[in-house]
Amino acid sequence: MSAPRILVVEDDVSLRLTLVANLELEGLEVVEACDAEEALLRLEDVRVDLVLTDIRMPGMDGVELFRHVKRTRPGLPVVLMSAFVGERVDDALAEGAFTVLPKPYDVNHLLETVLRAVRSPEVLVVDDVEASADSTVNALRAVGLRARAVYDGEAALASARTGAFDVCVLDLLLSGISGPEVVQRLRASRLPVAVIAVSAYASQELMRRAAAHGAVSCMHKPMELRELVQSIARVRGQPRLTR
């Protein structure tokens, strides 16, 4: 398999130069663009596996570029780099950008994230109410994320071991192996899967038990799709605790 090819879009010359050098040092192929317009031209010419773009740039900004890419090359992962936090970043995350890395990022973390994004990992949705799990998966797919549903804890652990997933959206109220136990076993096996634990407000205790087993993001039912997609993107940008 040939080296992944990354399109780096960054208007700050020093930043672009040093970033590109680091990516190349790790054996990645890099295509450079100094703004969004140039990036779109490059995308016409060459096939790339991932777009790594700054957000604030003169002319078209990174969020617009992401939207453009999503329209013209659905499935091509886009990782944003941001010096600022704001509405526009949240919008991009809710619309399916892979993640956002705040500057100044750790270069190794950036490399890990980029390599993971290139593999286009899936989101594992675990819920013993099948209809609920399926509807979540369909909603995520509609936004452009890859997702698959399983309906019990055993299946969840088996799927996680395949390495095809980097995020697990886990309903804690499971029959069979309990939600907190799934978290515990995921953590014990040191699988690099981020967990978003979902529970109703009524089951705060479950949430506490799940959180006690290691880093999880918590969400309460009923959850907005927008928030779920944002959460998935954000945990994808966090350093993996297990490698």
Added chain:
Amino acid sequence: MARAARLFEQRLEDLRRRVDGRFAWLLAGQWLAALLVAGAFSARDMGAVLSGAALGLGPMVLAWRWPGAPLTRHVLAAAQLLGSALFLHLTEGRVEAHCHLFVSLVLIAFYRDWRVLLTGSAVGLLGVLTATQPDAWNLLRETLWVALLDAVLLVACRDVLAELREAAGHRAEAELAREREHSHTVALDAALRELHVLQEQHVRVEKLAAVGQLAACVGHELRNPLAAVRNAHTYVSKRLARGPEALQDARVPQFLGIMERELNVCARIISDLLDYARERAPSLQPCPLRPLVDEALAVVPAREGVRLHNEVPEALPVPWLDKEQFRPVLINLVQNAMEAMSERGGEVAVRAEPGEDGRLLLRVVDDGPGIPSDVLPRIFEPLFTTKTRGTGLGLAIVAGNVRRHGGSISVRSEPGRGSEFLIQLPSSATRRSA
């Protein structure tokens, strides 16, 4: 009204104490006068006069020890009337002694107390009876006279008391009004204090918000150069870790240069922030403007196609400036003008001329694309920027420094024709006796 009653009682008691004191002196004075008269004219009455001393002594002690007490004034009144009776007795009913008796009655009326008046009258009549021949006609005549006088005095007493009472009422009302006014004033003061505190709080909160905004902005602005430094550092570290051939990699020295440059950018952002935050009063010194402009133009990074002109006349009066604060003003304005130029380049000129009243006018003029009219009013606001990289502090620092020099800064711009920043320095900056 309780307050009016209290005031009335107080006034009355004061008045009676005073009368007590005066009666004491009066008794002493009468006795001395009697002593002198007796010594001069009739030595045989000396015994009676001396016994008068005993009569005066007790009441005087009472007036001294318990002034204002009811007993005191009754006793004093009785003593005064007994004195009159004694006088009547000694003069065997002379008309002057009768007059003395009536005057005594009038005097005790000063107590404004009808009981005292009655006590006095009774004692007086008793004295008259014992001092003169006790025939019925005489008794009737004296009683009538005393009763008549008492009636008049009683009416007078009542009137005076009524007046006193009325005055006390007025005074009580006045006091109440004053107290009400005072409590209003106190409430108003408290409200004003509270308002002041709230205003200060508001200012503090606004300041904090501004500081927070500033910190956020500067923090964000630092992220890009820091990210570049981090990238370069990671690359160089990894290359060095892989072996000595790293020294042949042209990127290593290049990246060290980038690290240096980006760290300088960080340092500049931080010092901008400090310049803005630090409100140092300028330390003014005579500072020829033309060489200062030369210095500033030399610092500004050159740009192709843009020509800089120092048109400050040599003969310009030497202004008093804080060099360290004024140089950034010039650098900032010139650099802004240069960066605003379009690709085809242009001209930036610094001009100066003496203005009215010894003022100094300094202009930074460019023939660039001009400033959009929606940007113009906000141009000196801190954190306002139109650049993708920039803290928005530059012109705010410029304006702050000019203001601290006692000057003012304004801007004119015509889209397509260029912009002109005008700094007016006050005469104190030009004509200052050393």
